[in-house]
Amino acid sequence: MTIPRQTASLSELKKALVQLPHDELLDVCVRMTKFKIDNKELLTYLLLKSHDEQAYAEGLCDEIDRQFRQQPIHERTLRKIVRWMDRCLRFSGNKETELQVRIHFCRCVADIAPKKKRCRVTANLYATQRSKIEKAIDKVHPDLQYDFRREMAPLPASLR
Template identity: 60%
Template sequence: MKPASISELKRALAPLPREDLLDACLRLAKFKVDNKALLTYLLLQSGDEAGYIDEVCAEIDEQLPANRLIHKKTLRKIIRTMDKCIRFSGDKETELQIRIHFCRQVIDRDLHWGRCRVSENMYFGQLKKIEKALEKLHPDLQYDFRQQMQGLDRA
């Protein structure tokens, strides 16, 4: 079965009564954890973006290891969680704050990759994503975020 396009879904949802929309949303939330997480963000957390950022940053802090060696499996899990939360928000400033927080924690905790080049490349990939998101912001905000980024480009 081929899924319908977004425009087709929008046309189909527009005439539905409130109760049917509510049922559809609840059924979506029951099928997949990501749908439930997105619905939680949209309904409960989107009004308080700063609180959402703090919550995501606290989750990143919990997932980072206490010892100085970070494994690529752990790093992949953290980045996957981070990307999902950033995708929910869709705001470039939120993306930058979360990614910069992650990179800052890696530097501040003095985490090492060992001999794993993959982990190092994942970290530098985050720096590239930060640079790409910075280009889309107002120059004043770019300056502020670049100030926060100082010292993150260590190997």
């Protein structure tokens, strides 16, 4: 016998959170961070990093650089970096941060591509990131669109 999943709606949860006293609300937040690492990472972003979006983006780019230096770059490593990057960018929700980090990732991949035998998986990952960049560029201010397109110009259109 399976138990049906009874998850409350977002509005129901919001109403319940508003009614909680400060101490109980704090306990709920701490308990959530202990439950799942994504919750802890999101709370870290919201409480400690969201006030300086530029520094957050630079930190993500630095971590990408570290990952590229630290590990031998295989398709599996690239997928792992992309999953981590997507999760961190989802926390932010800021298109400018997304563009800065994704462009940086594409630069890193383009830099290693000539050193490695170009493979289909790497080329597809690169193409997917370029596609996400193009979609995000359309959603920012026209002045920023120009700047980001200029940053994209030196990158190859594809890795094949």
